[in-house]
Amino acid sequence: MIETFLWLLGYQFAGELLARSLGWPIPGAVLGMLFLFLTLCLRKGIPDTLRHNVPRLMTHMSLLFIPAGAGILAFWPLLAERPLAMAAVLLLSTLSTLLISALTLTLLLRRQQSRKAKP
Amino acid sequence: MTPTLYEWLRQSPLTGIFLTLLAYRVALSVSRRYHGHPLANTVLVGAGLLIVSLLALGLSFDEYFRGASFIQFLLGPITVALAIPLYNNLARLKRSAFAILCSIVVGSVAGVGSAVLIAVAFDMPPQIVLSLAPRSATTPIAIGVAEAIGGIPTLAAAFVIVTGIIGAVLAKPLLTLLRMNDDVVLGVATGIAAHGIGTARVFQISETAGAFAGLAMGLTGFVTAVVAPLLVHFLLS
Numbered sequence: 380m381i382e383t384f385l386w387l388l389g390y391q392f393a394g395e396l397l398a399r400s401l402g403w404p405i406p407g408a409v410l411g412m413l414f415l416f417l418t419l420c421l422r423k424g425i426p427d428t429l430r431h432n433v434p435r436l437m438t439h440m441s442l443l444f445i446p447a448g449a450g451i452l453a454f455w456p457l458l459a460e461r462p463l464a465m466a467a468v469l470l471l472s473t474l475s476t477l478l479i480s481a482l483t484l485t486l487l488l489r490r491q492q493s494r495k496a497k498p
Numbered sequence: 499m500t501p502t503l504y505e506w507l508r509q510s511p512l513t514g515i516f517l518t519l520l521a522y523r524v525a526l527s528v529s530r531r532y533h534g535h536p537l538a539n540t541v542l543v544g545a546g547l548l549i550v551s552l553l554a555l556g557l558s559f560d561e562y563f564r565g566a567s568f569i570q571f572l573l574g575p576i577t578v579a580l581a582i583p584l585y586n587n588l589a590r591l592k593r594s595a596f597a598i599l600c601s602i603v604v605g606s607v608a609g610v611g612s613a614v615l616i617a618v619a620f621d622m623p624p625q626i627v628l629s630l631a632p633r634s635a636t637t638p639i640a641i642g643v644a645e646a647i648g649g650i651p652t653l654a655a656a657f658v659i660v661t662g663i664i665g666a667v668l669a670k671p672l673l674t675l676l677r678m679n680d681d682v683v684l685g686v687a688t689g690i691a692a693h694g695i696g697t698a699r700v701f702q703i704s705e706t707a708g709a710f711a712g713l714a715m716g717l718t719g720f721v722t723a724v725v726a727p728l729l730v731h732f733l734l735s
Binding site for chain 1: 566684690
């Protein structure tokens, strides 16, 4: 477990340092994920400690969002100004984003497959 | 309860940590009881239970967050850890990289565009429209973008959370309705529309979906940071 956290925090550290020194608005953890992914591709395998521990961490990822979810309590006065219109905007825009993303990917994957079918 | 004891309860980080774990554990039981029904979403139920217990105990969010910040801190390392499931799906990623990248760009533009257009249609004031624009991105990016384009950062953060919960609840039923059963499509669409909260949700359904959601979440962050200021300017001018 110690090694797992050294890996993860180390890559987050590297990501934060890079993002901050270049002034990018990207979270260090996201850069850390991409760096770790590139490292795994280069070394062609996952270190044992990560292979063993990460899947168990992942199953409880939603625990980590509960504090942010409870943050709605703090933001409530801002959200509750026009609650119905606000709910409608968030619901409709999230639905359309899901729909457009899923349709685009399905169409592109289908096109890719039909291209492979007729060489 | 004596006043000193209550004071300790307010001040100690133990309260926030324990309440969060307890709310999550109960939410997990509820989710299992209803066989993972979308509305029995662990973030939705857990956060709901927490809000009720904070109100009942008379604790403010800031007092709660003294402990909860330790749990929220772990979002960093778990985001880095998303590289492992992604690497496990390397073959599928290589095969469909172009289609996935294109969808992420299209989806990120749709995320910003739909929020702005629908908010304008509902006659929302400009500051709210600008705070809604980056709501599909992860919180730190959304806050940065909202600030840059003239929105209200705290409001943007609230929109990000609500968007994530809505997306996490709706993604699976919507795609099932459309008969899109590919885990890659589920993952990418959820990661684009509902960032980390959606990613956490689809991880409960399949590791492949979770892996691609994590990738989509990260790249949507990049694209939103670049595209949102330009797109908002274009749509509102």
